[in-house]
Amino acid sequence: MENVLTKCTFSHFFHHVKIALSGIPLTNLVIGSDDDKAMVIAISIVMPELTKQERDEIINDIFGQDGLISADDTICYNDKCSTLETKLSAISTTFRNYFTTRLRPILKKKVCDPVREKVIEKESTNNNSERMNHVLK
Incomplete structure (x- = not known):
């Protein structure tokens, strides 16, 4: 259950980041992480590309x-x-x-x-x- 909550928290956070950056070209957006599983999942949900x-x-x-x-x-x-x-x-x-x-x-x-x-x-x-x-x- 903890991983689901963490994934939801990260998704919520990145959703707000995406809204805050709306209207700004994201071609140079870089998100660094320590490869935290929940964060990687949240990024791929909110900002899919690859x-x-x-x-x-x-x-x-x-x-x-x-x-x-x-x-x-x-x-x-x-x-x-x-x-x-x-x-x-x-x-x-x-x-x-x-x-x-x-x-x-x-x-x-x-x-x-x-x-x-x-x-x-x-x-x-x-x-x-x-x-x-x-x-x-």
Whole structure:
């Protein structure tokens, strides 16, 4: 029952956000989360664009074993990005534009380049970051 109440609470919240933003182009709207299940469900109900399957495929295309972040060099990274952008064009122009203008350069600068330069480990995860945060505190 708790998950249903949380989902309803998030849905109610995002419905108000959607109303407050009415009349404003939402092409650059980004909602960040810690992948809380109830929040993800609420966002997909109130602001649908991509199906769960499409989101899962995109995540795999970026973070999967042969995904974008596994690129060995800049040429390979750019090829994988072009392939993904073509795929995204058929799914969501809005997300493709976000990927091209915002996510692509961030992933290269903050993930791919540091992994290639051995500044961070390829297997680094949010849990690893949270653990290190705890150690530093």
